[in-house]
Amino acid sequence: VGGGSVSMACKTLAKLCRGQSAPGFESSAAALVTTPMVHRIVPLCKVGKDDTGSKLISLLQKSGQACGNVDTSIMEQASEIDTNARTALAVLPIYRDGRRGCFFDAASNTTFSPADMIEMLGALPDKQRHSAFLFGYPHLLPMMQGQRLVEIITAARKRLLDGGVVALDLNGVSPPAEEEMQMQDGLRNVESLKKDKIIGQALQHTDLLHMNHDELQILTGCKLQGTDDAESKDEELIVKASNLFLKCGVAVIAVTRGKKGSYIACNDAARLGASPAL
Known part of the structure; x- marks a missing residue:
């Protein structure tokens, strides 16, 4: 840890x-x-x-x-x-x-x-x-972001059995600069997310990624209404926003939603197979 x-x-x-x-x-x-x-x-x-x-x-x-x-x-x-x-x-x-x-x-x-x-x-x-190596929270560790975060994950993998499982836990997420949020169909696009200055480069090296729904909104630009009437639409948005991280190379993403539970999604067999310890 x-x-x-x-x-x-x-x-x-x-x-x-x-x-x-x-x-x-x-x-x-x-x-x-x-x-x-x-x-x-x-x-x-x-x-x-x-x-x-x-x-x-x-x-x-x-x-x-x-x-x-x-x-x-x-x-x-x-x-x-x-x-x-x-x-x-x-x-x-x-x-x-x-x-x-x-x-x-x-x-x-x-x-x-x-x-x-x-x-x-x-x-x-x-x-x-x-x-396993559980790392948190890169947004609160200014010297461990971007390529430097990748270096840490790479070093950790070498100490883990069969490359182990690398988990990234987010907290203290601040909104990216406006010019970094390149949007497509109401969501940040994949290329923009891959270029995120803090976690973008590390996503393809991350087996398990955890964030809450507020952090999901900050990082992807999705707008959740949070009402009972809008629950179905919110769930659809969470799925679409979470898929962005899978497209960036994350193996498994977990989005916690407080009293509404959580949403967990897995990447395809090829990505899961790239991490033998999963």
């Missing part, structure tokens, strides 16, 4: 996919969950020697103790390198209608570089091959 979303992602994965319980936790509620699926989760992020960083590491360590599968050693080692780093902090309100917001202090995410991430990936033990 790399990038800007490690706290929630790691804790959720730890609970859903526990490993071998740590000594003293064998009889805990977490230890009684189903058969282990993911035995090791490694958060890769830039934290500072500050209160927020200490709380984040402690949170992940406690998840690791209970679920037996979160390894914070690499992020702790990285925190010793840049003593001036500050830990980023996000507050994510969830509204009554299921939508969510994001209030974000970028802190050292503004200086978190591809070299930093690739160095962390290189610190993963060779004997412990990993199966």
